[in-house]
Amino acid sequence: MPPSDDSTADKLPNAPPVESPEEETDDASSDETSAVIKDEPVHSSPPPERLDSKKDVAAIFDDDDDDYGDLPDADMLEFEAITIPTNSKANYSDPEVMYAFYQRLFPWRILFQWLNHSPIPSHDFGHREFAFTLQNDAYIRYQSFPTFEMLRKDVLRLNPSRFEIGPVYTANPRDRKSLRKAAFKPITKELVLDIDLTDYDDIRTCCDKANICNKCWQFVTVAIKVIDVALKEDLGFRHVMWVYSGRRGAHAWVCDKRARVMDDQKRRAVLSYLEVVRGGSKAGKKVNLRRPLHPHLERSMDVLMESFTQVILRDQDPWRESDKAEMLLERLPDNTVVAELRKKWQSEPGRSSEKRWHDIPSNSKNKKHLVDAKIDIIIEYLYPRLDAEVTKHLNHLLKSPFVVHPGTGRVCVPINSENPENFDPLSVPTVTDLLKEIDEWNVDRKDEVAKKDEEKTPDVDKTSLKPYVEYFRKFVAGVLRDETKEQVKVKRERAAEVDTMEF
Numbered sequence: 001m002p003p004s005d006d007s008t009a010d011k012l013p014n015a016p017p018v019e020s021p022e023e024e025t026d027d028a029s030s031d032e033t034s035a036v037i038k039d040e041p042v043h044s045s046p047p048p049e050r051l052d053s054k055k056d057v058a059a060i061f062d063d064d065d066d067d068y069g070d071l072p073d074a075d076m077l078e079f080e081a082i083t084i085p086t087n088s089k090a091n092y093s094d095p096e097v098m099y100a101f102y103q104r105l106f107p108w109r110i111l112f113q114w115l116n117h118s119p120i121p122s123h124d125f126g127h128r129e130f131a132f133t134l135q136n137d138a139y140i141r142y143q144s145f146p147t148f149e150m151l152r153k154d155v156l157r158l159n160p161s162r163f164e165i166g167p168v169y170t171a172n173p174r175d176r177k178s179l180r181k182a183a184f185k186p187i188t189k190e191l192v193l194d195i196d197l198t199d200y201d202d203i204r205t206c207c208d209k210a211n212i213c214n215k216c217w218q219f220v221t222v223a224i225k226v227i228d229v230a231l232k233e234d235l236g237f238r239h240v241m242w243v244y245s246g247r248r249g250a251h252a253w254v255c256d257k258r259a260r261v262m263d264d265q266k267r268r269a270v271l272s273y274l275e276v277v278r279g280g281s282k283a284g285k286k287v288n289l290r291r292p293l294h295p296h297l298e299r300s301m302d303v304l305m306e307s308f309t310q311v312i313l314r315d316q317d318p319w320r321e322s323d324k325a326e327m328l329l330e331r332l333p334d335n336t337v338v339a340e341l342r343k344k345w346q347s348e349p350g351r352s353s354e355k356r357w358h359d360i361p362s363n364s365k366n367k368k369h370l371v372d373a374k375i376d377i378i379i380e381y382l383y384p385r386l387d388a389e390v391t392k393h394l395n396h397l398l399k400s401p402f403v404v405h406p407g408t409g410r411v412c413v414p415i416n417s418e419n420p421e422n423f424d425p426l427s428v429p430t431v432t433d434l435l436k437e438i439d440e441w442n443v444d445r446k447d448e449v450a451k452k453d454e455e456k457t458p459d460v461d462k463t464s465l466k467p468y469v470e471y472f473r474k475f476v477a478g479v480l481r482d483e484t485k486e487q488v489k490v491k492r493e494r495a496a497e498v499d500t501m502e503f
Helices: 054-061 095-104 108-116 148-158 173-178 217-234 264-274 295-316 322-329 335-346 353-359 367-382 388-392 431-444 446-450 466-502
Strands: 128-133 138-143 162-169 186-188 191-196 240-244 249-254
Touching (some): 128 148, 191 264, 217 249, 295 367, 431 446
Antiparallel strands (some): 128 138
């Protein structure tokens, strides 16, 4: 069970001993609305207002007196059927497709409960920042909404290609321009971690850049196994949700209250504990570990060793080429062994990485140093590589779960961390797949049309998105359950204090 107080940084286990390079500093957030407008007008269904300038874009959102009116519960709204053409010209970039997805499939209520930590609207949601990327590439920050119906209404009106989630502020983000700077600060947000396969490009041989396949996705699978255990067993967090980024990575959302209230210093402390592989693609050796290994790394080695032969030696085969084999030799401490291996490998060009790995002797005079070197290599090549900037800052925004990745059309669905090896990113449904599934379901069940609205099957239940939404629902239920227990505990403690003072 996690500790009940908020002093997480003081209670972190000792970090794995590594030598840290000088830390970069940057401020990822901007205090001003920014927009880049394409020359071509963008149409949607219904079409948004034409945006001709940055001033026009900002004007839409800076009206602090928006009259939202009274909306019914979004789950009870009766939607007009939107049929997406099944011909080859229909694709996920069409505004009509995105509009239909937001209207019929996005889990608005569950998203609200997740961010609000209660079924009753509160500042946890009302003071939360949302940012929209519109169809014309305008990027709008500091949006906020009192209820999920209001968020849904604005998303349907603007039809963004995606939206991002930011922190909860001390005041309504829409009011920031009328407040003193000291009165408008971020106070809480989920602790987030980002695994991006482009950080493995110096190792990947199957793909590079934004491209992925099932072979290199195993880096993400291993990362989830290693990091998830560390977050729960070492740091005591309970509610960790992993979400597919829609293309080449995964995000971890740590939703415990202890995690949400962390300041930047504490977030850096968590990052320091988890981060082992450091340095860019042009750096040489990326790990420098002391002995004995930290218990976290000792445990992680069990996962890494289990996957190293298949993922690195066979699937990636990174040292088959002679110049790449030199990178392996550079990481060995025994010059005599290095000279013997180089001579052997030069006589047999194209020798597989698996054979080269097993060529490294285990009975050398420097046996211990060679064993340690091989452990360092395994960690360097397979240990999770984290995007530090995503984690370090409380005010960092991150793509919302269940939005559609604009480059692939795939939905950013949750990944079950209990068996991440079963997750296949290439089989995640695209937005066009889902809308076709609805149409096909309706054609096969024409009697559904005659049913009353309350008896009709929800659209999401007609699609392959259903198991992901159900997983999200169960995860959020667990968060709400613990939040309720904590609130009851606090009320009892306060009541006890009052009784004591009266006595």
